[in-house]
Amino acid sequence: MNAVILEAKHIYKQFYDPVKFDVLKDINFQVRAGEFVSVIGKSGCGKSTLLYILSTMDTDYQGELLVDGVKMTGKKEKELAAVRNEKIGFVFQFHYLLNEFSVMENILLPARKLAKKTEAELKERAHFLLNKLDISKLAEKNPRQLSGGEKQRVAIARAMVNEPAIIMGDEPTGNLDKRNSEIVFATFQQLAQEFNQSLLIVTHDPEFAERTNRIIEMEDGRIIRQ
Amino acid sequence: MNTRLIIQIAYSLLMARWKQTLVAAIGVTFSITMFITLLSFMTGLNKLLDGLVINRTPHVRLFNEIRPDSIQPIQKAPGYRSHYHMVRSIKSGNSRQEIYNSGAIMERIAQDPRVLGLAPKITTPVFFNEGNIEITGVVYGIDIEAESRLFFFTDYVVKGQAADLKNVSNSIILGKGLADKLLADIGDIVQLTTSQGEQFRLKVVGHFQSGLQELDKTQSFASIKTVQKIMGKANNYITDIQVKLTDINQAPKLAKEFNKVFEIDAEDIQTANSQFETGTSVRNIISYAVGITLLVVAGFGIYNILNMMIYEKMDSIAILKATGFSGKDVNRIFIMIALGIGIFGGLTGLLMGYLLSSLIDQIPFNTAALPTVTTYPINYNPVYYFIGGAFSLITTYFAGFFPARKASKVDPVVIIRGK
Ligand SMILES: Nc1ncnc2c1ncn2[C@@H]1O[C@H](COP(=O)(O)OP(=O)(O)OP(=O)(O)O)[C@@H](O)[C@H]1O
Numbered sequence: 055m056n057a058v059i060l061e062a063k064h065i066y067k068q069f070y071d072p073v074k075f076d077v078l079k080d081i082n083f084q085v086r087a088g089e090f091v092s093v094i095g096k097s098g099c100g101k102s103t104l105l106y107i108l109s110t111m112d113t114d115y116q117g118e119l120l121v122d123g124v125k126m127t128g129k130k131e132k133e134l135a136a137v138r139n140e141k142i143g144f145v146f147q148f149h150y151l152l153n154e155f156s157v158m159e160n161i162l163l164p165a166r167k168l169a170k171k172t173e174a175e176l177k178e179r180a181h182f183l184l185n186k187l188d189i190s191k192l193a194e195k196n197p198r199q200l201s202g203g204e205k206q207r208v209a210i211a212r213a214m215v216n217e218p219a220i221i222m223g224d225e226p227t228g229n230l231d232k233r234n235s236e237i238v239f240a241t242f243q244q245l246a247q248e249f250n251q252s253l254l255i256v257t258h259d260p261e262f263a264e265r266t267n268r269i270i271e272m273e274d275g276r277i278i279r280q
Numbered sequence: 281m282n283t284r285l286i287i288q289i290a291y292s293l294l295m296a297r298w299k300q301t302l303v304a305a306i307g308v309t310f311s312i313t314m315f316i317t318l319l320s321f322m323t324g325l326n327k328l329l330d331g332l333v334i335n336r337t338p339h340v341r342l343f344n345e346i347r348p349d350s351i352q353p354i355q356k357a358p359g360y361r362s363h364y365h366m367v368r369s370i371k372s373g374n375s376r377q378e379i380y381n382s383g384a385i386m387e388r389i390a391q392d393p394r395v396l397g398l399a400p401k402i403t404t405p406v407f408f409n410e411g412n413i414e415i416t417g418v419v420y421g422i423d424i425e426a427e428s429r430l431f432f433f434t435d436y437v438v439k440g441q442a443a444d445l446k447n448v449s450n451s452i453i454l455g456k457g458l459a460d461k462l463l464a465d466i467g468d469i470v471q472l473t474t475s476q477g478e479q480f481r482l483k484v485v486g487h488f489q490s491g492l493q494e495l496d497k498t499q500s501f502a503s504i505k506t507v508q509k510i511m512g513k514a515n516n517y518i519t520d521i522q523v524k525l526t527d528i529n530q531a532p533k534l535a536k537e538f539n540k541v542f543e544i545d546a547e548d549i550q551t552a553n554s555q556f557e558t559g560t561s562v563r564n565i566i567s568y569a570v571g572i573t574l575l576v577v578a579g580f581g582i583y584n585i586l587n588m589m590i591y592e593k594m595d596s597i598a599i600l601k602a603t604g605f606s607g608k609d610v611n612r613i614f615i616m617i618a619l620g621i622g623i624f625g626g627l628t629g630l631l632m633g634y635l636l637s638s639l640i641d642q643i644p645f646n647t648a649a650l651p652t653v654t655t656y657p658i659n660y661n662p663v664y665y666f667i668g669g670a671f672s673l674i675t676t677y678f679a680g681f682f683p684a685r686k687a688s689k690v691d692p693v694v695i696i697r698g699k
């Protein structure tokens with residue numbers, strides 16, 4: 055068995071707006087190294103909310119979260135930022151690239167923040183990823199000049215640059231057409247197979263979910279199947 | 281490494297909005313330019329006006345005041361020591377203005393390391409006779425060399441040669457106003473009557489203009505020897521010793537000391553001219569107030585632009601945070617943006633301030649009252665440039681402080697969910 059990369063223990067969360075209700079109820083699951091997991095469920099069942107907690111950006115919950123065996127619950131903002139930087143790659147539905155920087159610089163941003171390698175090594179890593187994702191010709195372009203599918207692949211490259219323990223995605227193909235969705239999915243699959251990369255992807259697309267290693271299905275803030 | 285990255289990000293954000301950035305920076309530039317120009321000009325003017333007085337005024341003046349003795353003879357008499365003295369109608373006993381033993385005193389003072397130099401002087405009131413009109417005036421007997429070296433006497437001689445006072449016997453330099461009244465040009469002879477009733481005829485060798493018109497209507501200068509002669513005094517007769525110090529601020533202390541040691545009246549420049557100090561500080565306060573007001577206005581400009589930038593860049597802030605930048609990093613990025621505007625705007629402001637003040641320095645400024653001045657006075661004091669630079673950094677830092685804090689508190693979840 056591979057090591058556990060991500061573990062949620064009895065996670066609960068409430069919203070108080072406008073009245074108190076439980077968005078997440080007793081969430082328990084694990085993601086192991088190299089697993090490609092998808093999360094599905096009806097709209098409003100709490101998938102995004104869960105993902106924000108798992109990504110350490112939301113700290114307002116009960117229960118316990120472990121990333122790479124280390125307990126995240128109770129850590130300080132600055133420490134969590136460092137964990138996100140080093141261990142978690144994030145891909146959003148709406149690409150979220152910085153338009154002030156070139157594609158290359160967007161990819162390098164988290165790596166420069168981590169600052170564990172020389173600039174030359176980082177560039178090499180970025181070129182390697184761009185090649186793998188088949189977008190090496192876009193390196194010096196501005197994100198504004200890219201298509202939706204291209205942007206999402208750049209976002210994936212950025213998520214990968216620090217060799218994170220896990221990549222999380224909130225409907226990363228939700229905004230793309232069939233062909234581009236296919237490319238992005240293929241990219242994820244390739245990452246899982248080639249680099250043994252763990253992935254946790256929220257999706258609405260049942261076809262997409264079917265082709266992953268494991269499906270976590272949610273309903274009304276609970277996991278009903280995994 | 282982290283700092284370099286933060287500077288790089290700040291720079292990119294700035295460049296993406298370079299037009300607004302430029303407007304903000306121009307605000308800072310403008311206020312620093314005005315600040316530097318205003319202070320340089322104001323203090324230049326201050327110096328000029330003070331110079332009118334300070335250049336011409338000894339830091340410490342030694343003289344004998346005519347006044348009643350504070351110790352009357354009866355108090356010295358041992359027989360009446362325990363008595364209560366009642367003396368009516370006391371007269372000023374010391375009717376001599378002469379400084380006793382002036383040679384020895386001057387020698388002692390000249391050796392003091394705190395003293396830059398000294399110039400002896402005789403003051404005597406006279407009447408100038410023009411036909412049957414008598415004009416009251418004063419003749420100063422001066423040591424022309426010492427007077428020129430310490431009090432820039434030659435600068436104020438607008439016509440004729442100051443040195444002739446020494447070279448031509450029985451010569452006099454008249455105040456401009458006085459000369460006009462007497463219709464006395466160079467080479468003319470003026471007649472004057474001393475307080476003892478003696479009459480003398482002196483040759484005019486120059487006109488003098490101090491810039492203070494009232495004075496120029498009454499004062500005139502002759503050599504010490506000439507004045508001693510017209511007063512019928514010996515050649516050690518001196519009524520004033522004017523002392524210039526290396527440090528003007530020492531004047532009150534030294535005046536006290538001289539007063540004690542030489543048992544003579546000693547007046548320091550601060551006491552004699554307190555009103556000039558007040559004028560100077562008021563003008564300085566005005567300049568600082570205007571400069572700082574301009575900077576605060578520029579600061580609000582920066583504050584606005586940063587706030588706008590933060591609303592615009594919410595997505596970027598969220599993504600930076602999601603990819604591992606902490607709130608503190610984001611804070612530093614925006615502080616850096618503010619400081620970047622401050623540094624750029626401030627530096628150009630300093631340069632523009634320098635250029636503008638040198639331009640003013642070229643503008644002709646001729647006034648009858650100030651014979652030595654030909655252009656507007658500018659004081660190029662590096663301290664103002666230092667203060668201006670520091671102010672621009674401080675204001676922009678504070679302008680950036682709250683927007684940066686707001687940016688650092690942006691919750692990425694709210695932004696990402698909001699899409
Ligand atoms: N800040 C908030 N305050 C109050 N309620 C919220 C807040 N954010 C989300 N909710 C509610 O929490 C529930 C779960 O939201 P969440 O975004 O996690 O759903 P989701 O499963 O991701 O849905 P979708 O598939 O449409 O993205 C929803 O009913 C939503 O209205």
Ligand SMILES: [Mg+2]
Pocket residue numbers: 101102103224
């Ligand atoms: Mg969602």
